[in-house]
Amino acid sequence: MEAAYTFSFLKEQNIPDLYDTFLAAFADYVVPIKMTREEFAIKFKREGVEPTFCAGVFHNHKLVGFILTGLGEWQGKPTAYNAGTGVLPAHRGNRLTQRLYEFLLPKLRESGIEQCLLEVIDQNQVAIKAYEAVGFETTRTLDCFRSPKQNLLLTGEEPKDITIRKTMRPNWEAYAEFCDIGPSWQNTKHAFRKSPDKKVTLEAYFEENLLVGYVAFFPKTGSIAQLGVLQNYRNIGVATALLREVVGQTEAPALMATNIDTTCRIMLEFFERSHFNRILSQYEMLLRLY
Template sequence: MPDFRFSFLTHKDLPQLRETFLKAFADYVVPVQLSEEQLKDKVEREGIEPSFSVGAFVGEEMVGFILSGLGEWQRRPTAYNAGTGVVPTYRGYGLTQKMYAFLVPKLRESGIEQCLLEVIQDNTPALRAYQSIGLHITRSLHCFRALKQELLLLVEEPEQITISPTGQPDWKTYRCLWDVEPTWQNNIDSIRRSAGQSQTLEARNKHQEIVGYISFFRKNGAVAQLAVDEQWRGQGIGTALLREAGKLVEAPSIMFINIEDTAQTMLSFMQRRHFRLILKQYEMLMPIA
């Protein structure tokens, strides 16, 4: 048994963390890239707090980690697992469970009431590890991606609808358009935290009423939220919003990460626009208060 040492991280540990992240995910089911800039964006978007993130060390080598984002989830103070990784050589020692055992007391002392995460459904070892800690599945999520040039967006423009960017998103109105609650990295707080990365477009009718909107991240092409008023669906508004967003996205692809599997209207929209299902995840939650 290796002599593991656990400690909470600081911003100075982020370069070493990135190296460990890349080693831990080198054999992952989905190819993972994480440049320094991408790590910075991830920390910002997901509310990651290094002082609540755990590093597992053998000597001076970081061999595992849990990244913790702090915020509110369903009106309760929550720690979001923004990434857990263990270097392949050190798997099989229960490191995930050990890191949570190190982390949870600090979370409790700080008034955090629950832990939240997502895990790929086919990642059986990780799913079992999380269930053994006490996390339970709350919902099933779908992830999609499409190259911009392959998207089926050449449909008629919706009549008397204008689409324009806004610097002051009207979240109160937007919430009324939702069918389901967005996940952590797509929620309102995440978009607010990363205002420099994100952009929101609104669709308004001739009376200047908001009938739809899209919030997305320009660099990586991830759409955080897309919704159209139920009474205005089927008129091409969602497609028009997606088309305009695509013009502003710097990445070659557009992604929808973690759409709840009960959101049948959105899932149907994905299929019609030629998005490809790339993986399925479970959202998991554990009360610790």
């Protein structure tokens, strides 16, 4: 006999149980996830998670599965971002991911959401098939990199006439011209701004007044949200000079660059030359609701 499950939207008082279920659901993941309660709260802020739009599945009044839902805009359309789907091991095999979406989608449509977005590790074929069954389609492949700071290769002469300065007012409109391809959801300017974690933006200037590069990162974790250099000033050491500054200002023992679009060859090659290690690849998937 199939176990009886109930579905409901979560409330603030569910967050402590949600944290425990999150850790238990991802303990045997392709890449096991460990996260403090503080880091969990930061994830909520950065990714725009709205508890009342998070779907939960319960068995005997215990939370056994969930979809964390972030709300925002993606490519000009109101979007629901899947910040994490998890099901406890004992309850897998019951189509709970699909059933959670069947429960969630009507509310998203009623709220004017036009599409759903997520990322999934390319090795997680079970999850990929579940999302495809819901109607998600792969839009691009994203690579994730990491390297201990001492292993990075950031040698070479400092680029001439380039100075690097910290800014308290990031010029996101200008930065958009420095990147060939847009960032993933959690690396957008909106996510960077929302994060309560300490954040730093450095700018590179040519001859003191021409902005030619920037990097936005989190010094506590070493996570690089965005890095870009104006096209005519590439391959002269600007990105390397920016990364050297990131290393010097980062408290964490390693740097991370997540969700780099695999069609952006110049960025992939830069991270590889700098001795970053590719740790995993993900598929970005999109479900259009209209």
